[in-house]
Amino acid sequence: MAQVVTPRRLKIAGGVLGAVLLVFIGYAAGWLTPRLSTPGESSPEAGFARDMSEHHAQAVEMGMIAYQKASQPEIRTLGGDIALTQQGQIGVMQTWLKDWGLGPNSSRPPMAWMRDGDQAVKGNLMPGMATREEIAMLRAATGKDVDIRFLQYMLRHHLGGVHMAQEVLKLDPGPEVRELAETMIRNQSGEIQVLRTMLGKLGATPLN
Amino acid sequence: MSTGDVRRPSVNKLSAKAVAADGPKPESDELDADEADAAAPAPAPAPKPKTSQPKVATKSSGSRPGGRPPAGRGPAKSGGGKGRKPVTPVKVSQGRNWGPIAMFAGAGLVAVLIIGFGAFQLIKQANQPPWQERAAGIEGISNYLESNPDWFVYDPAVGNHKSGVLTYPSSPPVGGVHNDYWQNCMGDVYPAEIPKEQATHSMEHGAVWIAYHPDLPKDQVDELAGKVRDRGFMLMSPYPGLDKPISVQAWGYQLKVDNAGDGRIDEFIDALRQNATREPQATCSGGITDPGKTPLDLVPPAQPGG
Numbered sequence: 001m002a003q004v005v006t007p008r009r010l011k012i013a014g015g016v017l018g019a020v021l022l023v024f025i026g027y028a029a030g031w032l033t034p035r036l037s038t039p040g041e042s043s044p045e046a047g048f049a050r051d052m053s054e055h056h057a058q059a060v061e062m063g064m065i066a067y068q069k070a071s072q073p074e075i076r077t078l079g080g081d082i083a084l085t086q087q088g089q090i091g092v093m094q095t096w097l098k099d100w101g102l103g104p105n106s107s108r109p110p111m112a113w114m115r116d117g118d119q120a121v122k123g124n125l126m127p128g129m130a131t132r133e134e135i136a137m138l139r140a141a142t143g144k145d146v147d148i149r150f151l152q153y154m155l156r157h158h159l160g161g162v163h164m165a166q167e168v169l170k171l172d173p174g175p176e177v178r179e180l181a182e183t184m185i186r187n188q189s190g191e192i193q194v195l196r197t198m199l200g201k202l203g204a205t206p207l208n
Numbered sequence: 209m210s211t212g213d214v215r216r217p218s219v220n221k222l223s224a225k226a227v228a229a230d231g232p233k234p235e236s237d238e239l240d241a242d243e244a245d246a247a248a249p250a251p252a253p254a255p256k257p258k259t260s261q262p263k264v265a266t267k268s269s270g271s272r273p274g275g276r277p278p279a280g281r282g283p284a285k286s287g288g289g290k291g292r293k294p295v296t297p298v299k300v301s302q303g304r305n306w307g308p309i310a311m312f313a314g315a316g317l318v319a320v321l322i323i324g325f326g327a328f329q330l331i332k333q334a335n336q337p338p339w340q341e342r343a344a345g346i347e348g349i350s351n352y353l354e355s356n357p358d359w360f361v362y363d364p365a366v367g368n369h370k371s372g373v374l375t376y377p378s379s380p381p382v383g384g385v386h387n388d389y390w391q392n393c394m395g396d397v398y399p400a401e402i403p404k405e406q407a408t409h410s411m412e413h414g415a416v417w418i419a420y421h422p423d424l425p426k427d428q429v430d431e432l433a434g435k436v437r438d439r440g441f442m443l444m445s446p447y448p449g450l451d452k453p454i455s456v457q458a459w460g461y462q463l464k465v466d467n468a469g470d471g472r473i474d475e476f477i478d479a480l481r482q483n484a485t486r487e488p489q490a491t492c493s494g495g496i497t498d499p500g501k502t503p504l505d506l507v508p509p510a511q512p513g514g
Contacts, residue, residue: 007305014308021315025322032326041336057440061394061493091489103339104482107474124395124438132396132438139497 038100044171046102047113048181049093052164053104055126056086056093059157062130065138066150075147075198082154082191092180114167128160148204155195156207158188342479343461346472352382353460359384360460360486368412368486371505374405380419380447381408383459383486387503392495393417395438398445401501410443411459414485415492416477419447419455420468428453428468435473441481441492458484 039045059082066079097104110126111117120127130138130153138149165181165188173181199206336342343349352359359376360383362368370385377384381404390409391402407417418432424446432454436442447455452464456473458480463472482488496504 010305018311025319054440064494105478107478
């Protein structure tokens with residue numbers, strides 16, 4: 001049978017093809033949008049997630065030492081609280097990186113995402129982090145010495161962490177990063193007061 | 209639609225003569241007539257074709273003001289019927305359907321732009337291929353997960369932990385059964401030998417372990433330490449009996465090099481640290497830092513360190 005192509009059929013065919021094309025475009029746009037709007041390899045968001053994970057990991061290390069060895073129960077509790085909270089936040093940040101299609105490692109130096117970040121690091125140490133030697137001293141300490149060292153190191157660590165969170169907020173990060181950074185600032189600022197008070201009760205002072 | 213119908217438009221800008229001279233293929237009469245019509249502005253109405261919907265045709269042509277000579281798609285379709293008698297030229301050409309055509313063109317253009325832009329962005333971002341690919345691209349790397357998968361299979365009766373000194377098929381080990389304790393790997397630079405059974409547990413957690421021959425010159429040891437110290441998921445120790453000056457390993461992977469300045473060490477770390485792991489999100493802290501190469505669970509007053 002001969003196909004009679006009338007304008008009407010042409011219109012229908014055009015309409016159908018046009019509709020298919022529109023659906024395809026809609027799908028393509030929906031597929032691409034999240035990929036185009038997620039942070040990239042060298043974004044502040046990715047840098048923050050990677051470096052703050054690393055920074056948090058040391059808080060977990062110190063918190064667990066205090067949880068096991070501090071002489072005062074409230075300091076053991078505080079150590080456990082900090083360790084669990086920060087380990088949970090590491091999980092959140094690592095999930096971001098996965099969702100963004102990025103790895104946990106960056107070939108850029110630590111803090112490269114931050115303004116003047118190169119001046120904020122000493123080797124691989126980010127702001128407020130304890131050296132391996134200090135961690136070894138904390139681990140080797142006993143009695144009240146554990147309490148004081150933990151409070152001092154943790155106070156300095158939190159100050160550095162709050163600073164990093166404030167810096168990422170200046171870079172106008174995406175909503176999830178903004179929310180977590182604000183949470184960190186709020187909670188760690190509160191704990192900073194607690195740490196200061198506890199240090200005072202022990203007759204000790206913050207480092208430098 | 210026959211292919212002839214589809215192809216025809218491509219020549220419709222030519223004059224009728226040229227088209228005719230080009231001698232389009234088989235359905236010559238009808239085709240030529242069509243093209244002639246197409247090229248001629250405002251042709252006179254012609255007898256209705258034998259189509260079943262003359263009304264539509266009329267309406268359609270009526271709705272197109274002016275009957276401009278076509279610029280885009282061809283005059284369509286006088287009906288590619290082979291058996292039909294060539295009647296007087298059909299006037300459908302003036303009713304070119306600009307609506308669908310414009311929509312096609314516009315939508316197609318938008319689609320191409322979106323896809324092209326998206327692809328460009330994705331390619332630009334994909335400067336970091338998956339870690340497995342990056343690892344595979346390191347010259348001289350051994351992937352034992354691929355070559356010796358049996359090393360990483362546990363006896364179900366035992367599980368993945370075993371106490372005491374263990375033997376491994378590679379030196380240093382790259383995975384397999386290990387001690388309960390792990391060696392702390394928070395950027396710890398160990399000055400002396402550590403229990404390989406504990407370091408293997410660290411690698412299960414995602415650590416990269418740099419082992420070096422005790423004779424490695426001090427400046428090279430220092431260079432290696434700079435890559436490790438204070439960096440999570442990293443640890444380093446001398447390894448007596450090593451068959452090469454330096455051996456870098458992660459769970460399932462190993463790279464042996466002669467010099468601390470070898471750029472492949474950094475490539476190895478970038479690709480595999482935290483990625484090559486059997487236990488994602490496990491910590492490197494809470495491990496053993498005690499000196500000595502004897503597994504801690506064999507040390508008499510066994511005391512969990514940390």
